[in-house]
Amino acid sequence: MKKIKLTEFEWSVLKATMTIPLGQTRTYKWIARKIGQPQAVRAVGQALRKNPYPLMIPCHRVIKSNGTLGAYAGKMDGKKGRLIEIERSIVKAIGEEVSSY
């Protein structure tokens, strides 16, 4: 098991990103503020761009404050760029299931 060489800053970003609920979107600024460095929004984008753990880090849930997708999603094809919409649909479906109980 090789040690993952990541900086403390990156760990902070990854942890913050992990806490994003399914089907929800957060902004880079949101993460930057959560890790206590509202000035380092770009560094946050860097950590996500590198994305050491694609499976546990939902970078596609991270968007710009503008509401538009960031560089990562921006480079994606339309299909993958709609991941967040699919997740939202899932959440909605689950919500309806729960309501029927």
Next chain:
DNA sequence: AAGTACCGTTAAA
């Protein structure tokens, strides 16, 4: 609307 400054990591020279 466009330009600039700011932070942190990585690649290249």
Next chain:
DNA sequence: TTTAACGGTACTT
């Protein structure tokens, strides 16, 4: 070791 580049937001013009 030093330099350049990438990436999002807020402020200024």
